[in-house]
Amino acid sequence: MSNNTYHPEGLSHEKFDRTGGNDLVEGDREMGFTGLGLPGDVFGEEENHDIKYKTMTWPLAAVLMITEIVSNGMLSLPSSLDAVGMVPGVIVTAFLGVFATFTAWLLIEFKLRHPEVHNMGDAGYILFGPIGREILGGGTIIFAVCATGSQILAGQLALTVLSEGKLCAVAFSGIFSAAVAICSFPRTLDHLSYLCIVGGASIIIAGIVAMAGAGTVPVNLGNIVIARASDFTTAFISITNPVFAYAGHFMFFTLISEMKHPQDAMKAAWTLQIVATTLYITLAIVTYWYIGQGVSSPSFLSLSPLWSKISFGLAIPNFFIAASLNIHTAAKLIFVRLFRRSRHIHSHTFVGWGVWTFLILLANVAAFLFAVGIPIFNYLVGIAGSMFAAWYTYGLAGAFWLHDTYHFKGGYTGWSKRPMMFILCILTVCAGGFICAGGMYATIYSLREASIAGELPSPFQC
Structure with a gap:
């Protein structure tokens, strides 16, 4: 790992960084250090x-997280x-919820x-x-634009x-893209x-209504699989669905940078994970139980026509507002990098608003063209998510x-004094590598099979 630390104006690392574990962060708070001002x-x-x-409070930060991730x-x-059976699916979803809370x-x-960290x-x-x-900054932009394209679809x-x-x-x-662009401008x-x-x-109301619709007009009540054996590609793609359902951490740094009290960010994260995991598991179990085997993805398509329309209609505000958050994150990364410490960040200048408008429109146009103009876009989303x-x-x-811990807690000694955290963090890094490699393999394999079968759609298809 590099000894480099990013300081926009050549600021002293020793003067402004507080590192080395939660105990030191708490000590800094006692001295009045919050990272503000x-x-x-x-x-x-x-x-x-x-x-x-x-200016953002932690409850509003929690709402923002929920909108983007759920x-x-x-x-x-x-x-x-x-695809994998109810029991393995629920266990994986619950585990990933706990895991995402730890990494948050x-x-x-x-x-x-x-x-001083604003983004990845x-x-x-x-x-x-x-x-x-x-790499990490470019990856944030690519993933945010792809995620927006997915919301447009x-x-x-x-x-x-x-x-x-x-x-x-x-x-x-x-x-839909026009609505996303308008909501992205603040x-x-x-x-x-x-x-x-x-x-x-x-999205929460839409999920609840969808469960009510599934129960009111069941398709194949109780026809479920407790556990199912399947090939690696099918199983891994199915498992990565809940993996990517929690994939919103890429904007956490940007979000926390705009909180009034960043030290309250974990309260927002706890709220997010409790809401997300509860809704994910409940929706998955109830819908699968009432619809049965062969449930569609997205699951609203398996509901009766009336309930499908109601559920989709209720979910539309979430789709374009979540897309707006992704576009905002991509544009803000470039905007802050261009103008950090300049008057264009904090003042209503022609240059500042001109560049901001250009970035918002450019990102929205790119997301629209990717979504409707690239036949393999859904596979590209899977690859971007894996990478x-x-x-x-x-x-x-x-x-x-x-x-x-290495740089501010004594190097290898700092690791050895915290064996449990060291092991957990090594496993976390390995998990990221496994999901990345496995997800890319499964997605590329599926793309190849779809291409051979002639199942890829045409660009700009009505």
Whole structure:
């Protein structure tokens, strides 16, 4: 791991970094250190600025997390249970919820020790130097744009179901992309978080209504599989559905940078994981039980026509608001990198708003073109998720702890004095590598099989 630490203005590492474990972070808090208002902080002092970023409370941060993470990904979970069986599917989903909570804690502690970190690119600089910054920063942008494209396709499907296909699917994608672009424009996450109250509520209500619809009009009641043997590719793709359903950690650094009290970030993470894991498991079990084997992905398609329309209609606000969060994250990474410590960050300048508008439109256009113009886009989303989300949500969290403990707790001695955490973090890094390699293999294999079978759709298809 690199000894490099990113400081935008050449700031002293010793002066502003607080590292080495939760005990030191707590000690810093006792001395009044919170990472707010210090020169090493991303946005610095904001008292006299026109645009203030550090205004978000932890409940709003929790709502933002829920909106982004608890989204269309959860609609694939019932089919995952069908692929591997109810018991293994539920165990994997519950385990990943606990695992994601652990890695969220590691990311949050790293952020509290390094207040200058705004995104995964900054964290990559600390761990691996300039190359790490470019890879992890670029990966964040790629994954965010792909995730937005996936939400556009979910919105397209929802509008198609609601209209019974009375308009070309590409037109629906364009309409949905325009809504995403409009919602992406606020410069601060605090303003977006109020929209997220609607987005978070909509997906939770849609899930509850979908379960009610499945129970009211069951398809194949109780025809489920407790455990199913399947080949590696099928099983791994099914298991990665819940893996990617928790994949929102890539925006945690950006989100925490705009919190009024970053030390409260773990409260938001706990709220997220409790809501997400509870809803995921409940929706998957109830839907699978009432629909039975052969449940579709997304699962709303397996409901009766009326309940499918109601559920999709309720979920639409979440789809485009979650997409807006992804676009905002990608644009904010580039924007902060261009203008960090300049007046364009905090003032209503022509250059600042011009660049921000360009970045928002560019990211939205790219997501739209990828979603409707690339026949293998769904497979590209799987590859991007395997390459980046596996590391952002899981593997890198272990590397953060290993780095800080090594450099600020006595090197190898610091590791040896904390054997349990050392082992857990090594396993976390290995888990990220396993999910990355296995997910890429399974996705590429599936793409090859679909290509041979002639199942790939045409670009810009109605």
